[in-house]
Amino acid sequence: MSAAPAEGGARSPAPDRPVGKVLPLLGLAHLDRPFDYLIDSTQDADAVVGVRVRVRFSGRLVDGILLDRVAESEHTGRLGWLDRVVSPEPVLGPEMAAVCRAVADRYAGTMSDVIRLAVPPRHARTEKTPPAEGSDEPIDVPDPAGWSAYPTAKSFLASMHSSNPRAVWQATASEDWPARLAELAATAAAAGRGAILVVPDQRDLDRLDKACRPLLGERCVTLAAGLGPAARYRRWLAARRGTVDVVLGTRSAVFAPVHDLGLIVVWDDGDDSLVEPRAPYPHPREVAVLRAHLQRCALVIGGFARTVEAHSLVTAGWAHDLVADRATVRARTARVIALSDEDRRVARDPLARSARIPAVAFDAARAALAADAPVLFSVPRRGYIPSLACARCRAHARCRTCHGPLQLDAAGAISCRWCGRPERSFRCAECGGTEIRALTTGARRTAEELGRAFAGVPILTSGGATIVDEVESGARVVVATPGAEPHADGGYGAAVILDTWAQLDRADLRAGEDAVRRWMAVGGQVRPHTEGGALVIVADAGLAPVQAVIRWDPVGFAGHEFAQRAELGFPPAVAMASVDGALASIRAFVDSVELPPGGEALGPVPLPAGVRPPAGSEDAYDGDVERILLRVDRRDGKRLAAALVAAQIHRNTHHETGPIRVQVDPPTIG
Structure with missing residues (x-):
């Protein structure tokens, strides 16, 4: 110093x-x-x-x-x-400074x-440690046979080190995606270039690291929030100093200072874990797009499903499709069955009925267990009965103190999910009713019911604070919440998705897209139908998201969603920003924003469900914190961002007070 x-x-x-x-x-x-x-x-x-x-x-x-x-x-x-x-x-x-400026x-x-x-953050002791010597052993170009299911993959791999191609990869069901991503990284490293691979969470990162080690050895490091400050800074320095070629990590790893960057991969870009909670709220997918453009490197955005934002890149011609032919898709997909939980085929077995399993799903689960294969049941909530309603009028049961949702535990006690206050004498605020009913059944309650339905079969739950990474082979029942499904070697023999309406009925622009992504993530872990695999979705087969899974057509569904949003004026067909805060503050801010021609302000409206108020305004969250949306033509996105910055400058220089949050491309619109 x-x-x-x-x-x-x-x-x-x-x-x-x-x-x-x-x-x-x-x-x-x-x-x-x-x-x-x-x-x-x-x-x-x-x-x-x-x-x-x-x-x-x-x-x-x-x-x-x-x-x-x-x-x-x-x-x-x-x-x-x-x-x-x-x-x-x-x-x-200088390269990363340019990226940071572009993201801002x-x-x-x-x-x-x-x-x-x-x-x-700096860790002085780690910084003073002499840099480790990088490995000089050459990396072999991996066998591209794993990519043979995708017709354009051969040309993509061949051009990675020269023309820097960009693609949106649609992984087939039962695809070993960590192995495929490891092969992409090794291909870049074999050409003498670096790579960054971004995944949603630590469980995905552990699987990816396990796949990369045999190909890359010590030439790769992992970066994640769970590392201590010293370990994280040491690995980050290794990338900056050029002693490693490949960085694997979660959200912030997209900024890793890899030398001679040749490839960026973002896996499952629709996952909520990739939503950045800190200003200015950049999404790793968009950062990767900016870096690929500025640093002239290849880019792959992949997943079992497809986000509308990724599809818009293909629609615009900026990226290309990397998909399998329909014959391969059908061969690798489980048999998909969809039926309503009110269907006539609900099991006559009283134990199956209590577990909310239609007869077809019950038979599929029994067949998989008989074949000594694990069975997965996906439920949208953890806990026992985490969502209640009035039995008379079906209005959501709310805490009389903080208005949070009421829940029922295994002992039959009712309490608030937000503040924990017990509710000993429920009375509906809408109709005065005193009886309650379950809106959804949680993982714990479902596990109890399945334990009775499948007597003698081991039951395993995964979700909340207790997430299981791997499930042993053999006959067993796994009850998991979305995103917490354990990995099963060889795949699940069957999977059943329950209480689907809880995902589809959300008042959110992305409800259908998120449901398809979660269901395909489950279906991607089920064995192909040629091996007896079955995926049962307890939902109306006529719904567009359900049809997308039945046909296993995420590209078609993303295209349909994109067309609808273009017609209605929703992102990503338009550029949009949200301004959240106290009503007076956001109105004053929006009045100072000079929108491009054709731009419009929508609102104010209450914050969408699940969106926290801006930091510093929590005490005012009694209906006073609201949102105004600003919408402009997609081609005017840069002008909108510049206008928002100018308004922020005006606000700062005039010492206007009151916390607000300005967010371009808000993940939740409502």
Whole structure:
């Protein structure tokens, strides 16, 4: 670390390029630009582009990043001196600085906020550790046979190191996706280029790491929030120093400083875990798109299902389809059966009826267990009975203190899911009724019922705080919530998806898309129909999301959704931003936004269900926190972001108070 020169001591500018352009990490829109500072000759060696520095700004010392050094400043006034170089380790090279600037502009945020997402906190002891030597062993080009099911994959793999292709990959059911992604990474590494592979959560990351190790060895590292600060920073430094070629990780790994980046992969981009909760809320898929464009590298967005945003890239011609032919899709898919829970074929067996299993599903489960294969039951909620309603009018049962949803535990006690307050004498606020009924049955209650229906068969639950990663082979019943399904070697013999209406009936633009994604994630783990695999969806077969799974046609469903949103004016067919906060604050902010021609403001309306109010306004969340949506033509997306930044600057410079949240492409619209 270069300390500041002694107070009152003579200072002399560095002999070469003595002016440093420093970005103060302040998070304020009107200060989101570099400021010029003089670099002392004693700091010259350490003050390289990209290092952390401390500068005096408005009378106080603040953190900053040295973005550049120049010979002269365009500022005509007197320049302040760089206080000190925190560390000689450059953490933000020019390429990543350009990416951070582009992400900030895309999401109407500040570059300093993006840098906080991209660069982990410094760990001084780790930084001083000498860098490990990278492996010199060459990486063999993997056998591309695993990609033979996808006709265009051969040309994609061949052109990865030259023309930097971009594709949206539709994985077939029962596909070993970690192995396929490992082969992509090894193909990039064999050509001498780096790769970044992003997955939603730690369980996916563990599977991917296990698949990559045989091909890449020590040439890859994992980055995830669960690592301690020292381990995370050490691995991040290994990527920045070029001692590893491939980074595997969760959300923030998309910013990994990989040298000579040749490939970025984002798996299952519709997963909620990839939604960034911190400003400016960039989605890894969009960051990957920006990096692929700026750094000229290949890009793959993959999954069992397809998001409308990924499909829009194909529709625009920016990316290509990477899909299997229909014969292969049918051969690899389980037999899909859909029927309503009110269907005439509900099991006559009273134990099956109590478990809400239609006869066909019950028979499929019994057949799989008889074949010594595990069976998966997917339920939308954890707990016992996590959602209740009035038995008379069907209105949702709410806590009289905080208005949160009431739940029923295994002991028969009613309490609030939000504040935990017990409810000893329920009375419906709508009709005055005193009886309750279950809206959904949780994983624990379902496991009890299945234990009676399948006597003698081991029952395993996965969800909430207790998530099981792997399930042993053999006859057993697994009850899991969406996203918590254990991996079964060889696949499940059958899977049954219950209480589907709880996913389809959400008042959310993405309800159908999310349901298809979750159901296909379950169906992707079931054995092909040629091996006896069956997927039963307890839902009306006439619904479009159910039909998409029956046909196993995520591309067609995404295209249908995209066409509907284009007709109705919803993202991604249009550019949209949300402004959340107290009514007076968001109205004043929106009034200062100069929308492009044709732009419109929608609202104000209450925040959609499940969306938390902006930080600092929780106490006002009694109906006073609302949302205004701003909608413009897709081609005016950059102009909308720029207008939002200008409004933020106006708000900051006029010292307007009251917390608000400005979010481009909000994940939940309502």
